[in-house]
Amino acid sequence: xxxxxxxxxxxxxxxxxxxxxxxxxxxxxxxxxxxxxxxxxxxxxxxxxxxxxxxxxxxxxxxxxxxxxxxxxxxxxxxxxxxxxxxxxxxxxxxxxxxxxxxxxxxxxxxxxxxxxxxxxxxxxxxxxxxxxxxxxxxxxxxxxxxxxxxxxxxxxxxxxxxxxxxxxxxxxxxxxxxxxxxxxxxxxxxxxxxxxxxxxxxxxxxxxxxxxxxxxxxxxxxxxxxxxxxxxxxxxxxxxxxxxxxxxxxxxxxxxxxxxxxxxxxxxxxxxxxxxxxxxxxxxxxx
Amino acid sequence: xxxxxxxxxxxxxxxxxxxxxxxxxxxxxxxxxxxxxxxxxxxxxxxxxxxxxxxxxxxxxxxxxxxxxxxxxxxxxxxxxxxxxxxxxxxxxxxxxxxxxxxxxxxxxxxxxxxxxxxxxxxxxxxxxxxxxxxxxxxxxxxxxxxxxxxxxxxxxxxxxxxxxxxxxxxxxxxxxxxxxxxxxxxxxxxxxxxxxxxxxxxxxxxxxxxxxxxxxxxxxxxxxxxxxxxxxxxxxxxxxxxxxxxxxxxxxxxxxxxxxxxxxxxxxxxxxxxxxxxxxxxxxxxxxxxxxxxxxxxxxxxxxxxxxxxxxxxxxxxxxxxxxxxxxxxxxxxxxxxxxxxxxx
Amino acid sequence: xxxxxxxxxxxxxxxxxxxxxxxxxxxxxxxxxxxxxxxxxxxxxxxxxxxxxxxxxxxxxxxxxxxxxxxxxxxxxxxxxxxxxxxxxxxxxxxxxxxxxxxxxxxxxxxxxxxxxxxxxxxxxxxxxxxxxxxxxxxxxxxxxxxxxxxxxxxxxxxxxxxxxxxxxxxxxxxxxxxxxxxxxxxxxxxxxxxxxxxxxxxxxxxxxxxxxxxxxxxxxxxxxxxxxxxxxxxxxxxxxxxxx
Numbered sequence: 001x002x003x004x005x006x007x008x009x010x011x012x013x014x015x016x017x018x019x020x021x022x023x024x025x026x027x028x029x030x031x032x033x034x035x036x037x038x039x040x041x042x043x044x045x046x047x048x049x050x051x052x053x054x055x056x057x058x059x060x061x062x063x064x065x066x067x068x069x070x071x072x073x074x075x076x077x078x079x080x081x082x083x084x085x086x087x088x089x090x091x092x093x094x095x096x097x098x099x100x101x102x103x104x105x106x107x108x109x110x111x112x113x114x115x116x117x118x119x120x121x122x123x124x125x126x127x128x129x130x131x132x133x134x135x136x137x138x139x140x141x142x143x144x145x146x147x148x149x150x151x152x153x154x155x156x157x158x159x160x161x162x163x164x165x166x167x168x169x170x171x172x173x174x175x176x177x178x179x180x181x182x183x184x185x186x187x188x189x190x191x192x193x194x195x196x197x198x199x200x201x202x203x204x205x206x207x208x209x210x211x212x213x214x215x216x217x218x219x220x221x222x223x224x225x226x227x228x229x230x231x232x233x234x235x236x237x238x239x240x241x242x243x244x245x246x247x248x249x250x251x252x253x254x255x256x257x258x259x260x261x262x263x264x265x266x267x268x269x270x271x272x273x274x275x276x277x278x279x280x281x282x283x284x285x286x287x288x
Numbered sequence: 289x290x291x292x293x294x295x296x297x298x299x300x301x302x303x304x305x306x307x308x309x310x311x312x313x314x315x316x317x318x319x320x321x322x323x324x325x326x327x328x329x330x331x332x333x334x335x336x337x338x339x340x341x342x343x344x345x346x347x348x349x350x351x352x353x354x355x356x357x358x359x360x361x362x363x364x365x366x367x368x369x370x371x372x373x374x375x376x377x378x379x380x381x382x383x384x385x386x387x388x389x390x391x392x393x394x395x396x397x398x399x400x401x402x403x404x405x406x407x408x409x410x411x412x413x414x415x416x417x418x419x420x421x422x423x424x425x426x427x428x429x430x431x432x433x434x435x436x437x438x439x440x441x442x443x444x445x446x447x448x449x450x451x452x453x454x455x456x457x458x459x460x461x462x463x464x465x466x467x468x469x470x471x472x473x474x475x476x477x478x479x480x481x482x483x484x485x486x487x488x489x490x491x492x493x494x495x496x497x498x499x500x501x502x503x504x505x506x507x508x509x510x511x512x513x514x515x516x517x518x519x520x521x522x523x524x525x526x527x528x529x530x531x532x533x534x535x536x537x538x539x540x541x542x543x544x545x546x547x548x549x550x551x552x553x554x555x556x557x558x559x560x561x562x563x564x565x566x567x568x569x570x571x572x573x574x575x576x577x578x579x580x581x582x583x584x585x586x587x588x589x590x591x592x593x594x595x596x597x598x599x600x601x602x603x604x605x606x607x608x609x610x611x612x613x614x615x616x617x618x619x620x621x622x623x624x625x626x627x628x629x630x631x632x633x634x
Numbered sequence: 635x636x637x638x639x640x641x642x643x644x645x646x647x648x649x650x651x652x653x654x655x656x657x658x659x660x661x662x663x664x665x666x667x668x669x670x671x672x673x674x675x676x677x678x679x680x681x682x683x684x685x686x687x688x689x690x691x692x693x694x695x696x697x698x699x700x701x702x703x704x705x706x707x708x709x710x711x712x713x714x715x716x717x718x719x720x721x722x723x724x725x726x727x728x729x730x731x732x733x734x735x736x737x738x739x740x741x742x743x744x745x746x747x748x749x750x751x752x753x754x755x756x757x758x759x760x761x762x763x764x765x766x767x768x769x770x771x772x773x774x775x776x777x778x779x780x781x782x783x784x785x786x787x788x789x790x791x792x793x794x795x796x797x798x799x800x801x802x803x804x805x806x807x808x809x810x811x812x813x814x815x816x817x818x819x820x821x822x823x824x825x826x827x828x829x830x831x832x833x834x835x836x837x838x839x840x841x842x843x844x845x846x847x848x849x850x851x852x853x854x855x856x857x858x859x860x861x862x863x864x865x866x867x868x869x870x871x872x873x874x875x876x877x878x879x
Contacts, residue, residue: 487733490729
């Protein structure tokens with residue numbers, strides 16, 4: 001057991017873990033307020049990745065630049081549209097109907113990607129964030145490193161927003177008790193719009209960052225989404241800190257299993273963790 | 289909404305149903321194109337799968353998004369027994385069914401503590417784990433899959449190398465039997481208990497329902513018939529691999545068929561299969577690789593339309609006014625929707 | 635002989651204690667219920683009445699003590715086991731199905747005693763007639779279409795279909811108008827007269843005084859009174875508990 005290898009795996013795991021956390025955050029916000037699990041979440045991630053990719057390839061705008069100026073605002077808008085066209089209508093439906101509707105959206109997004117851009121794996125080359133640097137004998141990828149930094153900033157911003165601004169507190173109030181929030185004058189539907197917008201823009205952010213160093217293909221959303229579901233349960237539904245903790249744990253677990261066992265076992269490890277947590281402590285680590 | 293005499297007349301519907309069954313039975317004598325018969329076989333198999341899912345997830349309300357695991361376990365169980373141990377596929381089918389039941393109970397015991405989406409995700413997790421195991425398990429040849437023994441044609445060995453009629457009638461017979469089972473369930477204690485568990489689990493316990501026990505019964509029925517469908521599938525194609533039988537795509541197709549046709553109904557899954565499976569099969573045939581986007585796209589649109597506009601599913605097109613009102617939350621008999629205050633006492 | 639029967643204790647609770655993370659919701663409660671009476675269970679908010687119900691009916695497991703139903707130890711049994719033995723309860727916030735018909739839901743209760751669908755249907759129809767409140771006429775209605783009053787009646791009907799020997803009613807009167815309450819009282823007495831023992835949790839004093847044979851008073855998890863309605867209403871401890879210390 002080479003200590004350097006373990007350490008390397010952990011570093012990589014932390015980096016990808018931050019991305020998982022960002023993805024999970026959007027999911028947990030939507031769940032916390034609307035009690036809907038967005039089964040299309042991963043496919044929005046995929047779209048964010050493709051958007052970033054093509055903006056770079058066709059208009060030559062680097063992902064780092066397109067992130068805040070193009071991808072995130074557009075993702076926010078997509079979120080608003082998503083709520084208006086789909087989520088709004090399934091709020092009061094049976095669970096199975098909600099699952100189907102969000103899943104349907106995901107399938108449509110996947111099929112669009114498949115049709116226009118084929119199942120080919122694509123990777124970006126020549127972007128600003130590339131290369132590695134060495135630190136105490138460990139190789140750290142520059143894109144992964146910057147990604148982690150940006151994710152941390154994003155999470156701090158979100159944390160500040162949710163805890164120190166009036167709107168953010170309104171969102172948290174809605175998560176805790178919808179009826180009570182409505183009674184004190186919070187416009188619940190506006191909250192819903194906002195939360196979905198934020199959730200999808202977070203996923204757009206994650207997609208943009210990933211495109212710097214990850215393969216882009218129509219099904220890429222799937223694995224991230226599956227892990228995100230596990231994370232929000234691990235961390236406790238509606239809990240921001242839980243999403244962070246869960247993301248990091250999962251990132252490290254998958255990275256270690258990937259390094260030492262057959263990469264296929266990443267899935268098994270993750271899902272076993274999920275099954276164990278829900279059976280032993282259903283409220284999750286964040287606990288609510 | 290046009291309510292013709294047809295929709296409101298029960299005897300007429302039963303008669304039409306009877307005619308349809310007769311027609312389906314004599315179908316292969318009229319239409320002999322192998323491709324069409326192939327589609328029918330796939331419709332029957334998926335109708336069974338959809339119906340089986342419907343027991344656990346439609347009637348009992350425990351939504352599973354990983355039913356492919358039962359399907360695949362059945363397929364692999366009978367195939368392994370046939371290939372390595374020379375056990376007749378019919379017997380292997382029953383053994384596979386029982387094996388799937390055992391697995392379902394084993395999975396259900398911890399997992400049925402969960403509700404709603406938490407449970408659904410757990411079923412995804414379980415089926416992914418199963419798939420990963422089979423992809424990496426040397427004994428069943430991993431991702432390469434199993435090629436089943438090529439025997440001479442015989443009913444005894446569930447092998448029909450030439451012509452589709454054999455599997456047409458086998459799968460149809462199983463579907464009819466299974467539909468009958470569902471019908472019986474809905475009319476008896478099991479059916480009532482399943483529905484109560486789905487609707488209001490907490491008070492169900494207080495009126496004497498051991499909810500865990502009955503959920504396990506539900507998953508057993510689901511697992512058994514899904515596994516049987518798996519055996520028929522394996523014997524039909526004479527080849528299986530983990531991606532064919534365990535994938536999420538299969539699980540979601542099963543869910544889609546039932547939901548599109550109408551959950552918690554006897555004919556919903558059958559109807560759903562009749563519409564969606566031909567689309568699935570034809571898209572695969574005619575569009576090939578790039579066209580995979582198109583069949584996915586149409587499925588996605590169909591799912592959305594049903595989920596948003598007609599959650600009761602396709603079956604509701606055949607409902608009379610009263611039944612539709614019930615399923616679609618329209619005004620009830622008095623014209624009232626929510627309970628409005630009225631004078632008490634009978 | 636009849637007096638002997640009347641004195642039989644159908645339910646006996648002995649030193650029942652239930653804690654929740656430091657808070658003792660039920661503190662060593664002793665209780666005896668004779669067959670065929672209406673026992674009133676009262677106390678200020680937070681006294682532990684619903685908790686006691688939940689412990690007795692098996693929804694909660696208890697930390698200390700025993701529960702005997704017809705001399706049989708049912709401590710920590712599950713709600714469905716307890717129901718099969720003959721004890722069921724209603725919930726304060728009406729727990730009822732939405733998309734099942736009135737008849738079907740009551741039949742689910744009836745299936746507790748039989749496997750036969752026709753028999754269950756007959757039992758259910760009889761119960762619907764017995765309970766009244768227009769339930770029989772609305773037997774094909776979906777539960778979600780009912781008024782609050784009818785939903786409460788439905789809840790009671792479904793529990794009666796399990797042929798209980800003892801029925802625990804948790805705040806059945808909540809949310810009802812004075813008129814509706816009178817009809818509910820009539821039903822409760824009708825149930826008692828049919829041979830079923832009742833424990834009734836209620837906030838409205840007048841109701842308890844009218845219908846209860848005996849009254850038990852809880853306050854902050856402890857039983858502070860256990861006597862006839864007249865004696866309890868004059869008990870200084872009870873008065874103090876309600877007026878606040």
